[in-house]
Amino acid sequence: MLSVTIPYRLGVASRVVAAVCGSYAVAACAAILLALGLPMDRLDAAITGSLTAVILMPFVAISCFWVRSAARAWAMMIGLSALLGVLAMTMGWQP
Amino acid sequence: MREGFRQALTWLHNWAGLVVGWLLLVIAAAGTLSVFRQELDAWMHPELARGPIDQVRAGAEATRWLATHAAQAPAWFIDLADARSPGTLAYWAQGTNFVSRTLSPLTGAPDGIRQSLGGEFFYRFHFELQLPYPWGRLLAVVAAEMMLVVLITGIVAHRRIFKDFFTLRTGKGQRSWLDGHVVLGVLALPFHLMIALTGVVTLITLFMPWGGLAAYKGDQAALSRDLFPAIERPRSGHPMPLAPITPMLRAAEARFGGAGISTINVVNPGDVAQVVTVSAGEQPSIAVQQHNISFDGSTGRVLGEFVEQRPAKRLHNLLYGLHMGRFAGLASRWFYFLSGLMLTAAIATGLILWTAKRRRPHGFGHALVDRLNAGFVAGMPAAFAIFLIANRLLPDDLPLRAEIETRCLFIAWGAALLFAALRDRAYAWRELLGVAAIACAAIPIADLSAARLPGGPAALDGVAIGVDAVALAVAAMFAGSAWLVRRHATP
Numbered sequence A: 001m002l003s004v005t006i007p008y009r010l011g012v013a014s015r016v017v018a019a020v021c022g023s024y025a026v027a028a029c030a031a032i033l034l035a036l037g038l039p040m041d042r043l044d045a046a047i048t049g050s051l052t053a054v055i056l057m058p059f060v061a062i063s064c065f066w067v068r069s070a071a072r073a074w075a076m077m078i079g080l081s082a083l084l085g086v087l088a089m090t091m092g093w094q095p
Numbered sequence B: 001m002r003e004g005f006r007q008a009l010t011w012l013h014n015w016a017g018l019v020v021g022w023l024l025l026v027i028a029a030a031g032t033l034s035v036f037r038q039e040l041d042a043w044m045h046p047e048l049a050r051g052p053i054d055q056v057r058a059g060a061e062a063t064r065w066l067a068t069h070a071a072q073a074p075a076w077f078i079d080l081a082d083a084r085s086p087g088t089l090a091y092w093a094q095g096t097n098f099v100s101r102t103l104s105p106l107t108g109a110p111d112g113i114r115q116s117l118g119g120e121f122f123y124r125f126h127f128e129l130q131l132p133y134p135w136g137r138l139l140a141v142v143a144a145e146m147m148l149v150v151l152i153t154g155i156v157a158h159r160r161i162f163k164d165f166f167t168l169r170t171g172k173g174q175r176s177w178l179d180g181h182v183v184l185g186v187l188a189l190p191f192h193l194m195i196a197l198t199g200v201v202t203l204i205t206l207f208m209p210w211g212g213l214a215a216y217k218g219d220q221a222a223l224s225r226d227l228f229p230a231i232e233r234p235r236s237g238h239p240m241p242l243a244p245i246t247p248m249l250r251a252a253e254a255r256f257g258g259a260g261i262s263t264i265n266v267v268n269p270g271d272v273a274q275v276v277t278v279s280a281g282e283q284p285s286i287a288v289q290q291h292n293i294s295f296d297g298s299t300g301r302v303l304g305e306f307v308e309q310r311p312a313k314r315l316h317n318l319l320y321g322l323h324m325g326r327f328a329g330l331a332s333r334w335f336y337f338l339s340g341l342m343l344t345a346a347i348a349t350g351l352i353l354w355t356a357k358r359r360r361p362h363g364f365g366h367a368l369v370d371r372l373n374a375g376f377v378a379g380m381p382a383a384f385a386i387f388l389i390a391n392r393l394l395p396d397d398l399p400l401r402a403e404i405e406t407r408c409l410f411i412a413w414g415a416a417l418l419f420a421a422l423r424d425r426a427y428a429w430r431e432l433l434g435v436a437a438i439a440c441a442a443i444p445i446a447d448l449s450a451a452r453l454p455g456g457p458a459a460l461d462g463v464a465i466g467v468d469a470v471a472l473a474v475a476a477m478f479a480g481s482a483w484l485v486r487r488h489a490t491p
Helices: A006-037 A042-066 A070-090 B002-034 B037-044 B055-069 B119-128 B135-157 B161-165 B174-187 B189-202 B210-215 B220-227 B246-255 B311-324 B330-356 B364-393 B401-422 B425-449 B462-488
Strands: B075-079 B088-094 B097-103 B261-267 B275-280 B291-296 B302-307
Touching: A006 A042, A006 A070, A006 B210, A042 A070, A042 B002, A042 B135, A042 B189, A042 B210, A042 B220, A042 B311, B002 B037, B002 B119, B002 B135, B002 B330, B002 B364, B037 B119, B037 B364, B037 B462, B055 B075, B055 B088, B055 B097, B055 B246, B055 B261, B119 B135, B119 B401, B135 B189, B174 B189, B174 B330, B189 B311, B189 B330, B210 B220, B246 B261, B246 B275, B246 B291, B330 B364, B364 B401, B364 B425, B364 B462, B401 B425, B425 B462
Parallel strands: none
Antiparallel strands: B075 B088, B075 B261, B088 B097, B261 B275, B275 B291, B291 B302
16 A cells, blocks of 8 residues: 555545445346246346356456456446346346 | 456455444344353243253143233234243234233143243344334345445455464564454455355345346235245234134144244134144254144144245255244354454454554544444444343343343443543553453353342253353453553553
């Protein structure tokens, strides 16, 4: 922490919000997509989807901290949730 | 670029670890103790004889007592006594609260048994944190998910794991805390990862319900029915006494083989629509699968038998069973206990490391973290010890005895946090560590000196020796830490 400036602190705060909310949104969309898309009984698909989502979530959260900027972190979170969400909608998800 | 990657993840490890550290410390400590939840139950109810139990008789007596003392309850939930847990724990709703009583397996009555939550307290506190539903559970599952972040970034932060592992530099302040932290973290790393992930799984329906809701088109009731299959019959309003339960329990016991009975639930007791569901106990296999039999409580006829067969639910149960250590024999239980202690210690050293690395004694943040650390790392175990001591010192027939035991714990903890906040920092740590050592050492003293069952022999069996010996070992560890800190003033 060489130069702790206000823009730096805002950037960190922004990444924290992106990591917390974004990783949950991405994980939830992944869970929904898998629950609807996996070729199994609906309960089996739902459980498999949720298990995959909670394993995925910490890695998505961590990625918010190693991308170059807070803006990229946000772009990644919004992009991934949108992609997974739209794919889920094509499977019949009604948000 | 690679150096930047490692720096970013180290930063995340330090700060995420700090933010969730105190919560994780509490969850890890309570979880470690609940590995021996049944043994603590036995220790905290010394009036009850330990050893083999006639479960059918215990179940029949418990329901007989409940029929007169909890006749109005919508349902009875009975955790039946077994070879490890010598008392039957019954609970039922009364108004908006749940009431629980420890019942004798011989008479079915709570008379003459000190009322105490026993090991059940640590088990509940581990994931409900003494908070109203669902907040405690939500906090616990978020903490578990954050623990995964801390572990994954920790592997990168302390990447030279094996090199660091063989360098334990003692007596060197910050370096020693770092080495201790890494050794504790690495030695049981597979356990730490497993327990964090399976911890999330135990609360997954609360934390990540969206996949299930999407697959069931938002029909929460249908999802619950599929997740937890049960026979449901609405209350009819026509009274009917419970049919003799002994034949039902015998039939269930025979079907379960050697597993024994774990729980008996009676829904709509005293109504024509009453249902008795008997669930199988633990089997010596990791993939504990649900197995239960439901009876019509008015006629004794079998309504249905359920054994989990669905693959994903079996996987879920496997992960759940791994977290609970359900398959575990005594040796595996000790392995879980020791790994849990290492996890607790890794969290404690990590928290201490945060202040040890930043020697800026005048900063407010530094002082806050340091004082909270003392109140949690030394204050929490002292408060847990007070809970066990209160179990021996409070009068047996005190009204609301179980609640007062828990209150003793939280008053002691509050006092420790207050002391850590107000005491001169040069003394706070070593004095609180000293208090923790004395409180833990007082457990066996209170146990051995408390009057035991009138006329009964002092049951100095494996449970008593185990609990008292562990308390002494922990006391010695805290005494040693207090002595070490004496030389360094603060850790």
